[in-house]
Amino acid sequence: MLNLRVSHDYLELMARAADLSTAHCKRRIRLAILADFATQHLVQLLRVLGAEHGVDLDIYEADYDSIDLEVHDGDSGLYRAQPEFIAIMVASEKLKAKFYNSQERAGFVAAMVDRYRGLWEAVALQCNATIIQSTYVIPSERAFGNFELKQPESMGSVFAAINQGLVEAARNSKSVQLCDLDHLAAEIGRRQWFDAGRWAMSKTLCALDYLPLVAQAMLDVVMASSGFFVKCVALDLDNTLWGGIIGDDGVGGIVLGGYDEGESFVSFQRFIADLKRRGIILAVVSKNEESNALLPFREHPEMVLKESDISVFIANWENKADNLRTIQRILNIGYDSIVFIDDNPFERNIVRQYLPGVIVPELSDDPTEYLGILARLNLFETASYSAADSKRGEQYRDEAQRELTKSRYTDVGEYLQSLTMQLSLEHFKPANLARIAQLIQRSNQFNLVTNRYNEAQCGALATDSTYLPFTITLRDKFGDYGLISVIVLRLDTDALVIEEYLMSCRVLKRTVEQFAMNRIFEKAAQLGLNTVIGHYVPTAKNEMVRQFYAGFGFTEHEADEGGKVTWSMPVSEYIPQKSYITLIADEL
Amino acid sequence: MNHDEVVATLTTVFRQRLNSPDLVLSPELTAADVPGWDSLAHINLILAVEKAFSIRIATRDVRGMKNVGDFISLIEKKLA
Known part of the structure; x- marks a missing residue:
């Protein structure tokens, strides 16, 4: 971290x-x-x-x-x-x-x-x-x-x-x-x-x-x-994005735009907006009435950041550590990939105390220095960039709306059905390699083997006839999730081996895993193979998938000295799992 | 800063940088006498001495330094 x-x-x-x-x-x-x-x-x-x-x-x-x-x-x-x-x-x-x-x-x-x-x-x-x-x-x-x-x-x-x-x-x-x-x-x-x-x-x-x-x-x-980088910036509002207190000063009274400090707040917002464009998710954590907090976003002509740039907007009077926990849960990312920016030392210290993983830069009390401080810390390192990054913020906004819809359904199956999910299976192809390599670097939790294939290695897999490397993309009625899973299969003499399996945690509990496993066993049967083999290699972050293969009825074999566990299952014994997804393209 | 003060400050610097809390400096002491005083540590010592005494030690100064006594006389010359 x-x-x-x-x-x-x-x-x-x-x-x-x-x-x-x-x-x-x-x-x-x-x-x-x-x-x-x-x-x-x-x-x-x-x-x-x-x-x-x-x-x-x-x-x-x-x-x-x-x-x-x-x-x-x-x-x-x-x-x-x-x-x-x-x-x-x-x-x-x-x-x-x-x-x-x-x-x-x-x-x-x-x-x-x-x-x-x-x-x-x-x-x-x-x-x-x-x-x-x-x-x-x-x-x-x-x-x-x-x-x-x-x-x-x-x-x-x-x-x-x-x-x-x-x-x-x-x-x-x-x-x-x-x-x-x-x-x-x-x-x-x-x-x-x-x-x-x-x-x-x-x-x-x-x-x-x-x-x-x-x-x-x-x-x-x-x-x-190696996969350690900032994914989300959580922002305070009053005296962080603009000068003054919106609840007291009103839209006309806050300092934003023009010259002096007003200009610094605009520069700061421009940099934050650029981070959003490059794939960093923006969240707001403000002690405010929500209606007040939204006013500048809707009405102030000098606001650079728009309401639509913010994936999770939390304005209430709760403790900010609790609000950051909510943001972490909705986005499903590690605390150590969240940067919290707040001008108030009290709030910074609360967050440092309760959520020590969260990155909390020490700001100056002079807003003209905010941007320089962030620049010196070099917080926003990345190893790749693809055009899809600029849409990440929207995907998480869609996700926040799904969370709300979910509360209206008492039966999960009914809810999943209502999403009308559509899924595509695509072979690795040149146009997707950057995005694939990026997902491979980003995925830490739902990652069975954590082979960090880089873009060149992904390209090599794509043309190797003993491998079936493919990606899953998903969309539903609320929006496009984009590329959310990478699976690398290898053809062995009598087995289909799952060499790597990783998925974005954003789509957990959507039955994507069930759908994919059904398809893997179908493929094994089509190829006349008798067994499907999977591996699990424990890391500091992938505990959540330790029992992944057990959930499908695989048999566990003894771990090797590196801790790698092998799981296997005869194709004839597999029981297809329930899922709520329609397949619209299949290149597997 | 008098001679004793120079030696006292230099002793603190050497003890810290050579990770040797009981080290006693004498003018005849050389790198060969002190475990851990290798070329890497030597460069760190020079930087630490520069900072402790607010002086700048040039390349030619370093070339002439054979023992702790040379260190002390160089510092005293620079401080004079």
Whole structure:
């Protein structure tokens, strides 16, 4: 989980590295670091920061400046370490030396970008690790002054072009994530960032005081790619989204828009609206009469956020921790994926006390600083984006309405029937791969095996004739749930093996699982196979599906040493389950 | 800051950074005499000394430092 209270003081972190305990960590992640600068300090910092966030990092540290050797040797220590992530971290000082030594400046950019693309491809041939590629920090010195960028062969232009080349190549690669050191250095200020004395003495990437930020940035990428990221922002209203108290001041009296603080509230709302567009669910938790709380959304001309942007709107006089519990229940996400933003220290502390998992940034009492505070915390890391993300908010709004409809029916079957659910089974296909990989990263609870296939691996499954990988999409009369389940079947000699099965918790208790299992057994029968086999691998979060196969009458077999449990069931003994779903497309 | 104060502050820094609460500094003490005083710890020591005394230690200063006595005289020179 994200830990906002972690210190980024270099000496304090290094002191803690000596007797670091990772006993409390629920997750172990193997990370390899390849760099052309000295990484001993960075490795220590990563271990300490990882433990602070509940991740036990098992780090393979390659020898100094051995990036190409490790990557191009199939038998290197790198590949023997079987890393899940390979960080390629690069220092501008090394690139400067290459640049100044190059005979052919015109071709330098293309040659460097090709080198990295070659490294990435070589890694992909050997293993499925996700690559974390750093950008280059653009140096301070400029031989041309302000003319530097007008001259394409100047060092400043070349560095910027190489960064841009890396960005474009990474956009086209499914397994490469970026760690933007140039952004980090610009945030700190280039003059502070680089310490030429320390580079000369010990080949450290930057001033030691900022090395914890490098480690944190790498960890942020690792965590987002491993499924730890913010899914919902729960917002207070008065003095958070606008200045003043709507119940006292009225729509005409609150501070919003124009200049001064009013402008800051608009900027803040714009950023929140952009988060919503990128797939973060917005909720409101306000101590207000609901009719008052809604007034600015409906009537204030400067409101950026609209009522329709908010998936769950709670305005009452209850304790905010209780209201956040309601939001958590409706959205069915972990507390550790909710950020709570409130200007009131009392409310922040109540939430911290009762719901310690919830991420509660410390705000300033000056609203012009809100946006900067959120920016510094870098709370909204992600490892993927697809167009469907922008619709997520609507899906959860539909869900809140379904919750209300449900209360009108006394019989669940009758209620499910009334939803007129329609389901499609689709084979993995290129157009869906990004969305599939994303669901694979996001799903923690209803996930039987937790194989985190990335986009490239999903693509490989799609064309492998021994596999039947498919997705489920669902809609009902209230709206479209989109892609909600991923199932990977493998054809064995006499069995159909469920290699992975995961589902979005939004659609629990809709009989989707029953429908899918019926279809799996039908398919096994059509193929003339006698058995269906499933697996369960326990993680910190998937307790809810421990007995998933038992519910269908599968027989449990002894777990292997990794805790993986195998379940099996003869096709002839399966009893089809009741479901309330109509199949409208079937590519299984 | 007089000599004794410099030694006292430096002792605190060394004890903290080398994770050695009973360490006693003498001018002749070198890295070889103290377990854990490796090149990694050395860089951290330099940073900690810079912060504790609000001084800047240059690369050329580091090259000349052979023992704790050199550390002390460098600090006293920078503070003078």
